[in-house]
Amino acid sequence: MPNTSLKVTSFRYLAQLEQHLKPMLNVLLLEGMEEDIMEIRIDDLSGSEINGLLQEHLNNMHEISPPESVHALDLSALKSPDVTLWGVWIEGELAGCGALKKIGPSHGEIKSMRTSQNHLRKGVAANLLAHILQExxxxxxxxxxxxxxxxxxxxxxxxxxxxxxxxACAPFGDYNEDPNSVFYTRVLQQFSPA
Known part of the structure; x- marks a missing residue:
């Protein structure tokens, strides 16, 4: 009689692996199409480039959405110890940014995702999102x-x-229902071959 438990475990592992790697493969395909090399690094928010991009982000959010529906973090909130912000750099130029905020022991929130106008459609956001998922x-x-x-x-x-x-999901954390907001979530599997 064949050992079916091994096959089931292997299949589950492969399914988990595929779910984990699929976004990464999409990013690799995007990177392969670009000649520019992206560097993603933690930003301490002290530079004029990141401050300018974040101010542009806040201004744009206030132009698009009513004030009560703007949930973008300002600089002081981004300096909180429960927030990590990364900058994406291409050939010495800030191309984008994004942050990860700890909102529970095993729950993170993506904040302040922004791509600079000069680097739209180059895979900046996709690469950064893959990085945040990995982190x-x-x-x-x-x-x-x-x-x-x-x-x-x-x-x-x-x-x-x-x-x-x-x-798409219901509001989480301190958020409330808002016609100007949509909420997203993703379960992250910590996969192992066992």
């Missing part, structure tokens, strides 16, 4: 969530998050 797993988070807007300007973000396996 969330390293921190052993089991869930990663985010809030974004419902206005047409946010449609590219919706497509990106959905491509990376995020699903």
């Amino acid at each position: 969330s797993r390293r921190r052993q988070y089991t869930r990663l969530s985010l809030e974004t807007g419902t206005e047409p300007e946010f449609q590219p973000a919706h497509r990106l998050y959905e491509r990376f396996g995020f699903e």
Whole structure:
């Protein structure tokens, strides 16, 4: 009689591995199409480039959404010990940024995702999102969530998050229902061959 438990375990492991690697493969395909090398590194928020990009982000959020529906973090909130912010650099130029906020022992939230106008459609957000997913797993988070807007300007973000396996969900943490907000979440599996 064949050992079916080994086959089931192997199949589950492969399914978990595929779910984990699929977003990474999408990013690798994007990177292969780009000649520019991206460097993702933690930013201490002291540079004028990152401050300018984050101010542009806040200004844009206030232009698009009503004030009560803007949940973007300001500089002081981004300096909180429970927030890590990364900058994406291409050939010495800041191309984008994104943050990971700890909102529970095993739950993280994506904040302040922004690509500079000069680097749109180069895979900056996809590479950064893959990095944040990897870091969330390293921190052993089991869930990663985010809030974004419902206005047409946010449609590219919706497509990106959905491509990376995020699903619409109810408000989480301190958020409330808001017609100008959509919430996404993704379960993060800490896979192992056992």
